[in-house]
Amino acid sequence: MNRVPVIGFVEEIARFEEWMTDPAAETTVFSISGIGGIGKTTLLMEMARGAGRASAMTLWLDGSGETSTSGAFLTGLETTLESEYGRTRPADMPLLTFVVAELSRQRTVLLLDNGERIDRLEGWLLSSFLPKLASAQVLLAAASRNGLPLTWRTNPHWGPRVRSFPLQPFTRREVQAYLRHSGLAADVQEEIARKSEGHPLLLALTVEWMRSNGEAAPRGIPSIVTAELLREATSPSLHRVLTAMSLLPPSDPQTLNRMLDAPLDVADVHALGRLSFVLGTPQGWALHPLVARLLREDYAAAFPEAFRRLRRKAFALLEERFPEADKKSQMRIAGHVLELYREFLPSTNAYAVFTSNVDIGERRPFEPADLPELQRLLAASVEENNWQSELALAGQYAALLEEIAAHSPEGICVVRNAEGRPIAFSAGILLHARTMPLLERYTPEFPVLLGEEAESLRQLPPEAADTMLVALAAVDSSRSVYQPEEIGGVLMLEWFIMMTGGWRGRMVSADPQLNGLLSVFGFHDLGQVGGMTKWEIDFRHVRFDAWMKTVIRHTGADGGNGEERPAGGTGERMRLAEQDAKLILQRLYDEGDALDPYVGDGGRYRTKDELRGKVLALLTEERPTHPLSPLDQRILRESYLTKARNKNQLADDFHMSRTTFYRHSQSALRRLAQALNG
Structure with missing residues (x-):
């Protein structure tokens, strides 16, 4: 043989x-x-x-x-x-x-x-x-x-x-190479390759299970590997610890204890350190991603209600941690939450499949050396009339990408394979005084798209920019290893992770499939322009956890189990961040529902009147509440309550440059949020 x-x-x-x-x-x-x-x-x-x-x-x-x-x-x-x-x-x-x-x-x-x-x-x-x-x-x-x-x-x-x-799990190409010798039907091989995590033992057991059961397509992944991995634990009591860890990103023992009914003891700590799939990171302990996924699936299948309760508990902890984390940590938390709730994302769409396991590489920002590969992806996309290139003038896509790379590189989101090569990207223009001329040159529809904001954006300094207009996107449709829709799903999730850093995103689309997907993902329909729908999502004023709950609610996949309730249930109050303080000030006297997330069940205040009274007291009291300073109070009052002068005039009034004034304003908002949390 x-x-x-x-x-x-x-x-x-x-x-x-x-x-x-x-x-x-x-x-x-x-x-x-x-x-x-x-x-x-x-x-x-x-x-x-x-x-x-x-x-x-x-x-x-x-x-x-x-x-x-x-x-x-x-x-x-x-x-x-x-x-x-x-x-x-x-x-x-x-x-x-x-x-x-x-x-x-x-x-x-x-x-x-x-x-x-x-x-x-x-x-x-x-x-x-x-x-x-x-x-x-x-x-x-x-x-x-x-x-x-x-x-x-x-x-x-x-x-x-x-x-x-x-050693790492198999790549998709290696999984396919392995399956070619399995004797299974081609469609079954393709389904296994799409769902497999690439763990060699798991893959071998899946193939043997398929051979012995004669199924037309795999219904799931055998749980035997989970049991095999758990047998590496020196004590059965570690099962509760490992299950809790599977629902958290890297965490220190104190955070992990908040997920457990009984705290870790010395024996648990030593036992965890001996496990091959427990990784030490600067942020704390982490499970190998494959093991975490297997443990979650195994626990969810065996104890669905208990799993949902534990997941909500994890969500509450991450919700609490998110506002105070730095931008990189916030992106890490956002990615982890999306993975936890992947079952609630749309299963398939003409542009995106969210159920596949795509082997992507390290998350890194755009680098100038990426540009030739991005141009190749874009050229193929244009040739196939595929993906999002509707906003720019025909024939100007390559030139526009060059300009974005030169003047707005932070707007480019790149998805890389395990070797670091780009396999998908979206390119957005960060709108400010230096980039608005790009819109005039390459997107003549931009005045209608931006409306009254266009003029103020022409005056906005780069350091104050917070709105990104998505102009281009492409995936590598030539790869036989992954379907374009699988890579598209990863691109969309990576773009959302990037946006959670406090950006507002805008795009347009005439494609009904993409429009339907954007609607499910919490984008707001801003009306039509030139036969295209204008879409906006605003992470400046919407907390990531609130957006995630919206997605879950829109999919209708929670089966009424209460996943959309404020994490932690009644009695737990949300913590406010800088973007929350800004929204509260901007909408303090609005009659709409903008302040609803901050009051009532799950909010920090009982009523809108109580919230308004607290904000006014913090900004007018003679002896400011820590950590606010008298300068913070004046800047916030003049900027958001009095509103008699524009930003340039205010900067002059405070004897600051526009850049310095913007920096002081951001710090004042951050300190107001801390005072409101007190």
């Missing part, structure tokens, strides 16, 4: 073969790490086969038993040398001397599997064993869940010789 080809490990095998063929190769250490079932042992086996083909001596050790002491380690090597290569130690030769001599005779590959306990030997290995092989050609490949301890990488002599290989 032919052996099924091994998929993946391209980089790891390349580095291995590079060492094998280097005539001047020196003794080197490979640190192979990854969660259970990710393929660590399979990679070691591939290295063993490669070493055998090159006639290198190959020795295999099991770290679970042969790393307890230096004697056990050397005895294991001696046994393998004798049984595999007929090398027998002379009676009068010390064991260490014999092993070092044999390993130094020829190029040798030493494979250590299950190396979790190598820390017991690291002092001896680094100071006594490896130095004797420094001039030999020995490759030590050690596989463990968390990789070699930091001691190895910081060692002055051996640190430079350590190469780290953290």
Whole structure:
């Protein structure tokens, strides 16, 4: 029977073969790490086969038993040398001397599997064993869940010789390559590829499950892998901790305790540190994304009501954390909440599929080096009459993208694949005095689109800009690995994550499919212009959590379970942020519903009159409430209550430049929000 080809490990095998063929190769250490079932042992086996083909001596050790002491380690090597290569130690030769001599005779590959306990030997290995092989050609490949301890990488002599290989789930292309040998029907392969998380063990079990059950299409992912991963936990009591962690982004123990019925104890803390899928980050503990997803799905299927309650609890914690987080952290929280509530997003649309697992790379802002690839995506999109290019003049798309990259690069949202290559983008113009001429040149419809705001935007300094007009968008429709709609779904979510930083977004569309999707996603219809619908979403005045609840409510997918209620239920009061304070001041005496989110059940104040009274007291009292200052009071009164002068005149009145006045205004709004929260 032919052996099924091994998929993946391209980089790891390349580095291995590079060492094998280097005539001047020196003794080197490979640190192979990854969660259970990710393929660590399979990679070691591939290295063993490669070493055998090159006639290198190959020795295999099991770290679970042969790393307890230096004697056990050397005895294991001696046994393998004798049984595999007929090398027998002379009676009068010390064991260490014999092993070092044999390993130094020829190029040798030493494979250590299950190396979790190598820390017991690291002092001896680094100071006594490896130095004797420094001039030999020995490759030590050690596989463990968390990789070699930091001691190895910081060692002055051996640190430079350590190469780290953290194994990742299969990419979509690798999943497809694996499935080609499965014997399953093509449509079933495609469905598995679209839904798979790329975990090798999970993928293998899915294929075997499909073969044995003969299903036409997979109904779900077998929960056996979740149980397999949980068996790595040293105590069953950790299940409650891991489930709570699956609903949170990286969190410190104090935050995690707020999700638990009983706080973490010392044993829990130590046990978590030993799990391969618990990652340490600057923000705290985090579960490997695959494990978190599996745990959530498993818990939601087994205990749906309990899962919804726990998810609402997580949402309440994130809702509380969001206003006080920096912009980068806010984007991280927004992405996490979208993942938690992905089941409520529209399942499919002509422009976006939100149920697929697309393997995207690190979230990074636009870089000038991206521009040629974005132009290629745009040219293909224009040729196929696809995606959003309706606002700009025909034939001017490439020139407009060049201008946006030069004058409004912060308006470009890029989605990258795992290798960092752009696979989708949207390009928005951040509206201010320097970019308004771009609209005049490339989008002649802009005066109608912006209305009375156009004139004030022509005077707005760049540092005060907060409105983004989306002009272009494209996805890589040439990729056979992902459908354009799958990449489109990721682009839309990434754009929303970017906008949660406090932007207002505007766009136009004549496509009924896109218009329907924008409506579901909480955009406001601003009317028609030239046969196109004007759309706006305003994250300057709408909190992200409130927007998320709107999306859930519009989908009608909550089944009446109360997901749309203020997170945490009656009695928990929302915390106000800078954008909330600004909206309250702008709409303080409006008769509409703008102030509704801040009063009543879930709001900070009982009635609108109570809220108005509190704001007026804070801005007029003789001794300002901390942290407001008299200058804060004056700036906010003159800007939002008196409103007798424009921003330029106010800046002159306060003897400030326009930029300095804007900065003081933002700080005053932030301090007003803190005072309203008091």
